Amino acid sequence: MAKMKFLCDAERCIECNACVTACKNENEVPWGINRRRVVTLNDGEPGERSISVACMHCTDAPCSAVCPVDCFYTTADGVVLHDKDQCIGCGYCFYACPFGAPQYPQETAFGVRGKMDKCTFCAGGPEADNSAAEYTKYGANRLAQGKLPLCAEMCSTKALIAGDGDLVADLYRQRILRRGGRPQTWGWEKAYGAA
């Protein structure tokens, strides 16, 4: 069975932030929330690398393990989603996530946290597929339309790849063979338990 995974090829990422923009535009992400971010390591130094980071939809998701109201669920193809009607905005998932994926909208002037928001792998949430309610709460449900996350589809250098883990790994392996050198599957070991 297919398991959906993200992979960011640091050799190809040019820090254009198109993935961030595509995500915000496609999902109407509220101000102050970035479901996806581009992080640059060793900025300005020789050998600097950029990686695009969002929820990695971990195999054994730590956010789900610590949630006191059990609002997380995982689809058959490995996408980790949550129910905003159940979420109490406690912030436990934020502390548990190794990728800093959970985000909280600031709803009042006093810093009260709202419902948690994170990347859904463009798979919406527990509402009728592609309904207005689903779009308002979770954003687009491209998976139900047979499409993959827009951040990866929009990536001009194909640094960000999203899809079935086997296909992603095959594609990346071919690149490494062509390119030479060692694979750098950033975040894969932590998220999926495999190098």
Next chain:
Amino acid sequence: MQSKVRLIAVAWVAGLALAGCYGKDGGLQLHQPGKYVGANDPLLEIAGTPEFEQRLERRFNMVQTDR
């Protein structure tokens, strides 16, 4: 006589207030560790089916492969 009426009124109000505690379920939700309790997602019915996976694989080969 007046204190008796007052006593009966207090008892009646207290009885009514206590009876309110045993009314209909106030939406209490019990949690089992690790068991999802939210609404059902219709995507779960199609996710993982061969047709669904084939569609996504076609899409992957169409838009994610190297240029």
